[in-house]
Amino acid sequence: xxxxxxxxxxxxxxxxxxxxxxxxxxxxxxxxxxxxxxxxxxxxxxxxxxxxxxxxxxxxxxxxxxxxxxxxxxxxxxxxxxxxxxxxxxxxxxxxxxxxxxxxxxxxxxxxxxxxxxxxxxxxxxxxxxxxxxxxxxxxxxxxxxxxxxxxxxxxxxxxxxxxxxxxxxxxxxxxxxxxxxxxxxxxxxxxxxxxxxxxxxxxxxxxxxxxxxxxxxxxx
Ligand SMILES: *Cc1c(COP(=O)(O)O)cnc(C)c1O
Numbered sequence: 001x002x003x004x005x006x007x008x009x010x011x012x013x014x015x016x017x018x019x020x021x022x023x024x025x026x027x028x029x030x031x032x033x034x035x036x037x038x039x040x041x042x043x044x045x046x047x048x049x050x051x052x053x054x055x056x057x058x059x060x061x062x063x064x065x066x067x068x069x070x071x072x073x074x075x076x077x078x079x080x081x082x083x084x085x086x087x088x089x090x091x092x093x094x095x096x097x098x099x100x101x102x103x104x105x106x107x108x109x110x111x112x113x114x115x116x117x118x119x120x121x122x123x124x125x126x127x128x129x130x131x132x133x134x135x136x137x138x139x140x141x142x143x144x145x146x147x148x149x150x151x152x153x154x155x156x157x158x159x160x161x162x163x164x165x166x167x168x169x170x171x172x173x174x175x176x177x178x179x180x181x182x183x184x185x186x187x188x189x190x191x192x193x194x195x196x197x198x199x200x201x202x203x204x205x206x207x208x209x210x211x212x213x214x215x216x217x218x219x220x221x
Contacts, residue, residue, distance in 0.1 A: 002219045004038035010217045011042040014200075018211065022204055025069055027196070027214035029054065030221050033061070039217065040065055048212055052078050052085065059085050071153070071193075071212055073127040080104045083112060090115040090153040090193050093129045098141050105146030113150045115193055116141075118175060120168040121157040128154065134175055135182075142184035149184075151191030152176050153210075162199040169194050169206035176207065 002010075014024060025046040026039045036047070036058055045065070049055035050072025059068055070082055070089040076097060082089060083104040092098055092114045105112050116138060119128035129137060134152070141149050152175060156168035172194055180189035193210035195203025200211040215221065 001032055002035060002038075004034070004041060006219070007035065007038040007217060008042040011039070011044055014213065014216060017201065018204060021209060023191075023210045025071075025193075025210055025212045026217055027071060027212045028058070028218075029072075029214065031218050033058070035218055036062070044217075046210070048090070052082050056081075056085060069212075076100050083108070083110065088113045088115070088150075091117040091127065092141075092147075092149075093117045093119075093127055093137075095137060095140055098137070098144065098147055102144045102147045109146075111146045111148055113148050115151045115153040115191055116149060118152055118154045118172055120154040120171045123157060126155065131171060131175055135179065138179055138187060139182075139184060142187045144186070149187045151189050151193065152179075153191075153193035155196075156194065156199075159199075162202045165199040166202050166206060169199075169203050169208065173207040 023046055024044055025048050026044050027048045028036050029050050045067055047066045048069040048071035068086045070086045074082060074091050079100040083101055116134055117128035118134055119126050119130055122130055138149055152172055154172045156165050159165055176189050176192050191210055192208050194208040195211040197213055197216035
């Protein structure tokens with residue numbers, strides 16, 4: 001576990017290496033309340049969780065002091081509680097999920113920014129849409145009233161050498177630009193969420209403006 005001072009140092013170090021338009025998101029899975037509190041104290045306002053249940057105690061305690069991102073695969077039966085608690089969902093990858101989210105948003109008249117998760121490495125065992133399926137989903141979702149597509153997210157295959165991630169980030173950026181040019185109604189390509197502890201600099205070079213960092217902020221899990 002990292003101390004508050006160590007976390008503050010890590011935040012400063014990372015901020016030094018990234019341009020100011022890039023959002024630093026803390027990927028907080030498995031971290032203690034003290035660590036999450038320290039990240040807020042260090043000025044990080046975007047926090048991501050993979051599981052709703054893990055996030056809930058933090059959201060109820062910290063609430064509006066942070067912006068809460070769902071960054072894990074979202075099951076249909078968790079759509080309601082996610083809509084009720086999160087500010088942005090980065091992992092929409094099916095029409096069924098989009099429609100379920102829309103239904104829950106409509107009940108509370110809450111609009112929900114979402115990103116489409118793209119499986120840029122076309123990995124069979126991973127979540128996210130294969131690149132060739134993304135446009136159809138985004139077009140279909142542009143008709144939704146409450147769920148609003150604001151960009152793309154990708155994980156990409158994991159490598160030791162961050163250079164190996166570059167082609168997958170390029171694929172995602174190309175899709176991002178392509179979708180932007182379609183000028184779909186109620187759809188914007190504002191956010192491109194890609195890059196983690198070992199690959200965020202490459203991701204930023206390839207157009208990322210949200211980096212999701214766990215290990216480099218908090219230490220090894
Ligand atoms: C854990 C996680 C991260 C951060 O990974 P690190 O390598 O620890 O920085 C980013 N995105 C998602 C979706 C994650 O689950």
